Amino acid sequence: MIPLTLLPTFKRMLVILTTCVLQLSCALVFAADNGVTAELHAFKVVSGANGPQLVATTEALPGDTIEYQVTYRNRAATPARDVLATLPVPKGGMAYVAGSAAPAKVMASLDGKQYAPVPLTRTVDRDGKQVTETVPVAEYRFLRWQLGELAPGHSATVSSRMRLDGASKQ
Numbered sequence: 001m002i003p004l005t006l007l008p009t010f011k012r013m014l015v016i017l018t019t020c021v022l023q024l025s026c027a028l029v030f031a032a033d034n035g036v037t038a039e040l041h042a043f044k045v046v047s048g049a050n051g052p053q054l055v056a057t058t059e060a061l062p063g064d065t066i067e068y069q070v071t072y073r074n075r076a077a078t079p080a081r082d083v084l085a086t087l088p089v090p091k092g093g094m095a096y097v098a099g100s101a102a103p104a105k106v107m108a109s110l111d112g113k114q115y116a117p118v119p120l121t122r123t124v125d126r127d128g129k130q131v132t133e134t135v136p137v138a139e140y141r142f143l144r145w146q147l148g149e150l151a152p153g154h155s156a157t158v159s160s161r162m163r164l165d166g167a168s169k170q
Contacts, residue, residue, distance in 0.1 A: 035076025
């Protein structure tokens with residue numbers, strides 16, 4: 001049972017997870033004319049006797065870690081070239097879990113326009129000096145993998161974990 005004082009936060013977190021799944025679903029569907037389809041699955045990461053286990057889910061509570069797996073499949077008779085897999089990381093409570101991306105060679109973006117290999121860095125002015133600092137992963141808004149060519153009938157899967165924070169941040 002959820003205490004009444006936490007009910008608004010709980011509902012917000014469920015809305016965030018639902019929004020995340022919808023955004024991912026929309027962002028990952030390719031145009032039908034290239035023959036590549038994307039199938040998204042969400043799993044809650046839970047502790048098991050033999051280590052972390054994945055359980056299919058559509059809900060999450062603050063503090064839960066969700067693993068998103070997306071399989072890209074080329075259903076066309078010709079190769080799909082320059083295939084990019086992009087996962088948004090929604091604002092408002094979801095944060096990328098550093099080091100969880102597979103394949104590990106992943107790029108990230110703060111705005112969905114400019115991508116760079118992780119970890120992201122930025123130059124800031126500190127006491128009149130230009131300093132390069134690492135961008136906190138909580139600021140990542142998109143992850144991207146360059147899958148390259150996908151042969152007819154073949155597939156490739158990417159995955160990443162995201163944590164649902166305890167409080168919504170707008």
